[in-house]
Amino acid sequence: MGATRLQTKAKPEICKESIPMPKQSVEERTRNFNEVALGYTKEQAVAEAKRCLQCPQPKCMEGCPVEIDIPSFIKSVSEFKFDEAIKKIKEKNSLPAICGRVCPQEEQCQENCVLGKVGDPISIGRLERFAADCEMTKGKDIPNTKASTGKKVAVIGAGPAGLTAAADLAKLGHRVFVFEALHKPGGVLVYGIPEFRLPKKIVEAEADYIKRLGVTIKPNALIGRAFTIPELLKKGFDAVFIGTGAGLPRFLGIPGENLSGIYSANEFLIRVNLMKSYAFPEYDTPIRIGKKVVVIGAGNVAMDSARSALRLGAEKVYIVYRRSRKEMPARVEEIENAEEEGIVFKLLTNPIRFFGDEKGWVKQMECIKMKLGEPDKSGRRRPIPIEGSEFLMDVDTAIIAIGRTPNPIIQLTTKGLRATKWGTIVVDEKTEKTSLEGVYAGGDIVTGEATVISAMGAGKSAARAIHEYIMKK
Amino acid sequence: MYKIVAIQTLAPQTKLIIVHAPEVAEKAQAGQFVILRVDERGERIPLTLVDWKPKNGTIVLIFQEVGVSTKKLGSLNVNEELFDVVGPLGNPSDIKYYGTAVVIGGGVGIAPCLPIATALQKVGNEVISILGARNEKLLILEEEMKRVSTKVHISTDDGSKGHKGFVSDILKSLIEKGNSIDVVYAIGPSVMMRAVAEVTRSHKIKTIVSLNPIMVDGMGMCGACRVSVGGKVKFACVDGPEFDAHQVDFDQLIKRQQAFIAEENLALEHIEKHGGN
Numbered sequence A: 001m002g003a004t005r006l007q008t009k010a011k012p013e014i015c016k017e018s019i020p021m022p023k024q025s026v027e028e029r030t031r032n033f034n035e036v037a038l039g040y041t042k043e044q045a046v047a048e049a050k051r052c053l054q055c056p057q058p059k060c061m062e063g064c065p066v067e068i069d070i071p072s073f074i075k076s077v078s079e080f081k082f083d084e085a086i087k088k089i090k091e092k093n094s095l096p097a098i099c100g101r102v103c104p105q106e107e108q109c110q111e112n113c114v115l116g117k118v119g120d121p122i123s124i125g126r127l128e129r130f131a132a133d134c135e136m137t138k139g140k141d142i143p144n145t146k147a148s149t150g151k152k153v154a155v156i157g158a159g160p161a162g163l164t165a166a167a168d169l170a171k172l173g174h175r176v177f178v179f180e181a182l183h184k185p186g187g188v189l190v191y192g193i194p195e196f197r198l199p200k201k202i203v204e205a206e207a208d209y210i211k212r213l214g215v216t217i218k219p220n221a222l223i224g225r226a227f228t229i230p231e232l233l234k235k236g237f238d239a240v241f242i243g244t245g246a247g248l249p250r251f252l253g254i255p256g257e258n259l260s261g262i263y264s265a266n267e268f269l270i271r272v273n274l275m276k277s278y279a280f281p282e283y284d285t286p287i288r289i290g291k292k293v294v295v296i297g298a299g300n301v302a303m304d305s306a307r308s309a310l311r312l313g314a315e316k317v318y319i320v321y322r323r324s325r326k327e328m329p330a331r332v333e334e335i336e337n338a339e340e341e342g343i344v345f346k347l348l349t350n351p352i353r354f355f356g357d358e359k360g361w362v363k364q365m366e367c368i369k370m371k372l373g374e375p376d377k378s379g380r381r382r383p384i385p386i387e388g389s390e391f392l393m394d395v396d397t398a399i400i401a402i403g404r405t406p407n408p409i410i411q412l413t414t415k416g417l418r419a420t421k422w423g424t425i426v427v428d429e430k431t432e433k434t435s436l437e438g439v440y441a442g443g444d445i446v447t448g449e450a451t452v453i454s455a456m457g458a459g460k461s462a463a464r465a466i467h468e469y470i471m472k473k
Numbered sequence B: 001m002y003k004i005v006a007i008q009t010l011a012p013q014t015k016l017i018i019v020h021a022p023e024v025a026e027k028a029q030a031g032q033f034v035i036l037r038v039d040e041r042g043e044r045i046p047l048t049l050v051d052w053k054p055k056n057g058t059i060v061l062i063f064q065e066v067g068v069s070t071k072k073l074g075s076l077n078v079n080e081e082l083f084d085v086v087g088p089l090g091n092p093s094d095i096k097y098y099g100t101a102v103v104i105g106g107g108v109g110i111a112p113c114l115p116i117a118t119a120l121q122k123v124g125n126e127v128i129s130i131l132g133a134r135n136e137k138l139l140i141l142e143e144e145m146k147r148v149s150t151k152v153h154i155s156t157d158d159g160s161k162g163h164k165g166f167v168s169d170i171l172k173s174l175i176e177k178g179n180s181i182d183v184v185y186a187i188g189p190s191v192m193m194r195a196v197a198e199v200t201r202s203h204k205i206k207t208i209v210s211l212n213p214i215m216v217d218g219m220g221m222c223g224a225c226r227v228s229v230g231g232k233v234k235f236a237c238v239d240g241p242e243f244d245a246h247q248v249d250f251d252q253l254i255k256r257q258q259a260f261i262a263e264e265n266l267a268l269e270h271i272e273k274h275g276g277n
């Protein structure tokens, strides 16, 4: 563990190693759905915060899409002023307990931290999580909001993009209604990312905070079917923000894919997370997992599916991916966690068909070996099948985690709303304004699958633009 | 939130429920459905909208008690509330003037036929109905269907009422007798819909079925409801639930509907042991 000394006024001494965060042991955690990473203690957090150099021109901030004043909040932590730390963070980020857990920090704030050049960067995400968790265990604050403007905004979708836009608009004094199609707010945070990576009570607490800002969240409201956007505008909303995300699962399009026992990662994760089928039959939604599970794909969604399957009692879980390790899109931390837990990686392997038993349940998967060719448009080397290398794998459950495309209902039911041929909504880059007057959009629905924090960033800039627009109106 | 205004037994294991859900009532159209959860631990289950009254803010659902969720639903009392109701979901039926429409309902599938038959009649179609059930006691909505049809034919598996046999037999004889039929709507068990499709296929009569695969979200995000239609994968919740019967792969649908039988039985045993919660 990195030793820290109290720093005197003299030139700060650089401490190269970050304080590791305690985790549940592998034996324990593969048998429960509790959070794997346990979070810093006060002492650990203060020690880590003290490593920060308090750079006058902090590079770290350039990497944060929501512009958190990172050195200030870290300074507060280092001085045991945890309330001040969280206040500072919440000036910019309404969902810190979430971002501290799932932001790809290694590619954002932490990648830019100057300490990274000589050793470990500051664990900014862990400190953010610490400050947020501290506040949560302490109780509720009453956030400050501006006087009411008398303006009304509709937000569609209660994922990170929608919740952030709603929080920022409420802080500015507008009345905000969030319409969410599912029965709970959170978007992917509740239906996708598993409990062991992001406990649902944290998402609930963050959603509660947003409600305390005065935002009304209306679950069970599928916009496009229940009301359309023109109807919302007619009903007296001054502006609309669309944050409906990318939830339409992509399939492989190979024979046998509709056999029972083959799930999209979304179906599998919705059953397990949102409907809590890991607690079946206490909860009513079933899931069936056999002994051998294959997950196709190698992004975060694939890792989450594989690790969930393991916790549900599968004996062997495979990740099947057509490129090599280097091209795997998941966060390094998640790949390591998966490996530690015993997930087997079958790389340079592509499924070509499924075979079922007489009841239509999947039984085998035929694969072909791949090799890497020249780089394609994405810059990654293109996988090419090796002729004659086909082989069979026995499987009881297959989970397809090869990506998701934008939810289509709004685009299909809103005349004049411009969308691309991939289904994403077209917006002005700066203001997130769509082709319709008073209608803004952001998050995965605009960019395609991205990250929690980029969706929040989009929610933020949209809130700014919406504020300007309605105050002029 | 979603208060139960009335609940009534129509037939053994078949109940009608009136629920306060004003936003659904305001927008509902024939052919659409809702997804509901009975309680906090409940599963999301789809049920077709049978009727709706925007003025009262109420909707009518009819369901058969087949497993845990529908049994829990059936055990509720007036003034109790459902945890969640979302809708209307799915595409509305393509209601227009066809000429003569034959509407075929099997079992609890008669319920979703009622709003469709009503709407078809309203725009000037001649509606002939064929209602089927296992026996006379299980036959529902006969009077209501009579009101919107010029003729109602009935079949029961055991012959306790009407023709002894299947709805598809009656359809076949209607066609053979030379009745001109412009469209057929069939809703019921998948085997029934498949049988109807086989009867109309060679006569090239446009036939529409409303599919009921297992669903989870009902808004296009999970793919549990995927069905093969004309060799393409469709999501019944957003692309349907109605499809051209002659294009549907019923064998696959039937197999997928049975995917969780073992778990469903386990859940039933569990509530029998531990009660509703």
Ligand SMILES: Cc1cc2nc3c(=O)[nH]c(=O)nc-3n(C[C@H](O)[C@H](O)[C@H](O)COP(=O)(O)OP(=O)(O)OC[C@H]3O[C@@H](n4cnc5c(N)ncnc54)[C@H](O)[C@@H]3O)c2cc1C
Residues within 6 Å of the ligand: A102, A103, A104, A156, A157, A158, A159, A160, A161, A162, A179, A180, A181, A182, A185, A186, A187, A188, A189, A192, A193, A194, A221, A222, A223, A224, A243, A244, A245, A246, A247, A269, A300, A301, A304, A407, A409, A410, A442, A443, A444, A445, A449, A450, A451, A452, A453, A455
């Ligand atoms: C399993 C999984 C793991 C992930 N892990 C990470 C990670 O570790 N780190 C990270 O940064 N990102 C991760 N991501 C990606 C990240 O979750 C998304 O980029 C982010 O949630 C996008 O936010 P959003 O608000 O745009 O959309 P979403 O989170 O998708 O929310 C959209 C919401 O809109 C609702 N909605 C859709 N249509 C309608 C409608 N018509 N009317 C009303 N409501 C509607 C949906 O129900 C949903 O609640 C992961 C994604 C998945 C699936």
Ligand SMILES: Cc1cc2nc3c(=O)[nH]c(=O)nc-3n(C[C@H](O)[C@H](O)[C@H](O)COP(=O)(O)OP(=O)(O)OC[C@H]3O[C@@H](n4cnc5c(N)ncnc54)[C@H](O)[C@@H]3O)c2cc1C
Residues within 6 Å of the ligand: B033, B043, B045, B046, B047, B048, B049, B062, B063, B064, B065, B066, B067, B068, B069, B070, B071, B108, B111, B112, B211, B212, B213, B214, B215, B241, B257, B258, B261, B264, B265
């Ligand atoms: C769009 C749509 C509309 C529907 N409308 C109605 C309706 O108006 N009235 C009605 O009674 N039912 C309707 N259903 C079927 C209803 O949703 C199921 O009966 C219900 O989900 C069963 O839940 P359960 O927990 O009670 O039974 P489970 O324990 O889940 O299942 C018990 C038995 O029912 C079968 N089953 C499960 N799901 C379905 C399904 N989706 N369709 C057919 N059989 C199934 C199982 O194979 C099993 O044999 C509809 C289904 C869909 C997809």
Ligand code: SF4
Residues within 6 Å of the ligand: A063, A064, A065, A066, A067, A068, A070, A093, A099, A100, A103, A105, A108, A109, A110, A124, A125, A128, A453
């Ligand atoms: S929100 Fe994300 S990018 Fe910004 S400081 Fe926190 S962890 Fe880093």
Ligand code: SF4
Residues within 6 Å of the ligand: A051, A052, A053, A054, A055, A058, A059, A060, A061, A070, A071, A112, A113, A114, A115, A122, A124
């Ligand atoms: S760049 Fe690193 S060391 Fe400098 S202020 Fe940011 S976190 Fe602290």
Ligand code: FES
Residues within 6 Å of the ligand: B214, B215, B216, B217, B218, B219, B220, B221, B222, B223, B224, B225, B226, B235, B236, B237, B238
């Ligand atoms: S029920 Fe989930 S996509 Fe249709």
